[in-house]
Amino acid sequence: MIINHPILGPRDAQEFIYLGDAALIDRPDWQADNAAEAFHDYLYLRDNPAGQHRELWFHEQGDRSWLVVTRNTVTHDILNVELARDVARARGRSK
Amino acid sequence: MRYSGLKVIKEALTGHKGWRPTWRNPEPKARYDVVIIGGGGHGLATAYYLAKNHGITNIAVVEKGWIGGGNVGRNTTIVRSNYLLDGNGPFYEMSLKLWEGLEQDFNYNAMVSQRGILNLVHSDAQRDAARRRGNAMILNGSGAELLDAKGVRAMYPFLNFDSARFPIKGGLLHRRGGTVRHDAVAWGYARGADLRGVDIIQNCEVTGFRIENGKCLGVETSKGFIGASKVASCVAGSSSRVMEKAGMRLPIESHVLQAFVTEGLKPVLDGVITFGAGHFYCSQSDKGGLVFGGDLDGYNSYAQRGNLPVFEDVVEGGMALIPALGRVRVLRSWGGIVDMSMDGSPFIDKTHIDGLYFNGGWCYGGFKATPASGWCYAHLLATGQPHDVATDFRLDRFRHGGMIDEKGQGAQPNLH
Numbered sequence: 238m239i240i241n242h243p244i245l246g247p248r249d250a251q252e253f254i255y256l257g258d259a260a261l262i263d264r265p266d267w268q269a270d271n272a273a274e275a276f277h278d279y280l281y282l283r284d285n286p287a288g289q290h291r292e293l294w295f296h297e298q299g300d301r302s303w304l305v306v307t308r309n310t311v312t313h314d315i316l317n318v319e320l321a322r323d324v325a326r327a328r329g330r331s332k
Numbered sequence: 333m334r335y336s337g338l339k340v341i342k343e344a345l346t347g348h349k350g351w352r353p354t355w356r357n358p359e360p361k362a363r364y365d366v367v368i369i370g371g372g373g374h375g376l377a378t379a380y381y382l383a384k385n386h387g388i389t390n391i392a393v394v395e396k397g398w399i400g401g402g403n404v405g406r407n408t409t410i411v412r413s414n415y416l417l418d419g420n421g422p423f424y425e426m427s428l429k430l431w432e433g434l435e436q437d438f439n440y441n442a443m444v445s446q447r448g449i450l451n452l453v454h455s456d457a458q459r460d461a462a463r464r465r466g467n468a469m470i471l472n473g474s475g476a477e478l479l480d481a482k483g484v485r486a487m488y489p490f491l492n493f494d495s496a497r498f499p500i501k502g503g504l505l506h507r508r509g510g511t512v513r514h515d516a517v518a519w520g521y522a523r524g525a526d527l528r529g530v531d532i533i534q535n536c537e538v539t540g541f542r543i544e545n546g547k548c549l550g551v552e553t554s555k556g557f558i559g560a561s562k563v564a565s566c567v568a569g570s571s572s573r574v575m576e577k578a579g580m581r582l583p584i585e586s587h588v589l590q591a592f593v594t595e596g597l598k599p600v601l602d603g604v605i606t607f608g609a610g611h612f613y614c615s616q617s618d619k620g621g622l623v624f625g626g627d628l629d630g631y632n633s634y635a636q637r638g639n640l641p642v643f644e645d646v647v648e649g650g651m652a653l654i655p656a657l658g659r660v661r662v663l664r665s666w667g668g669i670v671d672m673s674m675d676g677s678p679f680i681d682k683t684h685i686d687g688l689y690f691n692g693g694w695c696y697g698g699f700k701a702t703p704a705s706g707w708c709y710a711h712l713l714a715t716g717q718p719h720d721v722a723t724d725f726r727l728d729r730f731r732h733g734g735m736i737d738e739k740g741q742g743a744q745p746n747l748h
Contacts, residue, residue: 250639257585258585277730280743283581283583284572285582285585287573292632308631310586310635311634312635
């Protein structure tokens with residue numbers, strides 16, 4: 238698989254470390270009343286879809302940026318690549 | 333279809349025209365006591381033990397494709413009982429004991445071959461870990477021997493003992509481990525279940541569950557609605573896709589694990605060798621091909637095929653351990669989709685929906701568990717209670733801190 242890095246261009250997926258579902262960006266509020274339940278779901282449960290999946294990849298052997306890669310889990314086609322910090326900022330998760 | 337020595341001789345003399353299909357191919361009835369989703373090794377074993385141990389024979393096994401066409405036909409056929417943790421050890425030891433008596437039990441040749449599994453060690457720390465694991469195995473009755481380098485050399489003189497990076501310092505030998513003819517396991521269980529009246533319904537995809545007032549009443553399938561008192565999902569690899577239809581999210585990611593086989597060679601490798609440090613393990617099939625594999629590809633996948641970088645990594649591991657492999661040609665490679673759970677251990681449990689049961693999360697180790705998984709799942713379905721050796725395989729264990737994290741990696745499925 239070739240990941241089209243927004244800054245560095247096409248890079249081999251081997252240069253990256255895979256973390257998992259990009260929903261991990263949405264860390265629950267630890268002060269909420271249902272925090273224990275929310276953290277259980279956040280940490281342990283996954284949608285695990287067959288088809289389009291947004292996921293976090295870390296460019297460990299490159300510029301060490303985190304990416305959000307939209308990929309089809311049935312065909313391995315990579316459909317979109319974004320910088321994770323842009324995604325997080327758009328969701329109000331980062332400064 | 334029943335078999336005997338006399339029948340073999342008779343068929344040999346009459347052109348093999350008298351063999352009949354090993355199981356029936358029935359249309360589904362309107363209602364069963366138990367509907368098992370998934371005609372793989374675990375599903376068929378569950379049906380077999382429900383019928384044999386508990387006398388429940390009004391069962392359907394519904395399979396989307398053909399039986400044995402999933403992971404029971406895509407693994408590297410290894411059976412072992414070399415686990416460390418209390419939640420796992422007794423379960424896998426029970427499974428190995430069932431393997432040892434399986435062929436007599438279902439009267440079918442599954443080619444159970446206990447040739448021994450050797451886990452190599454390369455450092456003092458690894459030797460300590462192997463000693464600890466070996467002691468746990470001995471306590472569970474699985475047996476283990478710690479070999480020094482000389483002991484390993486006596487077994488496999490052709491290994492690369494003096495590699496600069498991973499010199500071989502010894503190994504943990506599990507003599508009762510070995511290999512089993514994987515397809516024959518599915519066929520043997522299917523035959524045994526069919527003989528006891530279980531309906532095996534192939535080419536029948538489950539498209540949904542009928543759930544009313546928190547109770548599961550049956551499954552919607554491509555062959556219509558099938559009513560059931562109990563519905564038992566047993567579709568590891570596709571667990572999330574099936575249970576999603578019941579509105580459940582699981583502590584599972586689906587990953588692809590590749591395996592490879594070479595051209596047939598003369599006997600060279602008697603047992604199974606695992607080279608964990610190099611992400612490589614290998615055995616030789618009865619046909620002579622070296623069957624080998626390594627790590628997961630590491631990303632979510634339902635593709636049943638992997639990519640070349642992992643292939644390269646695996647064969648590099650193989651070359652590092654057995655340099656003589658260099659001119660051997662690889663014939664085939666394939667991938668299987670595995671349920672990777674959040675702690676690397678499986679589930680055999682009820683769900684919060686009355687009458688709906690779940691078996692899955694077998695990671696890359698489901699094949700060896702087939703007999704005990706079927707035995708314990710049948711026990712749960714028949715009695716409502718988990719079997720003594722499977723009490724920790726709870727679906728809600730993460731909520732209670734009851735992880736069975738054999739590898740100590742935490743909630744990172746692709747690292748288990």
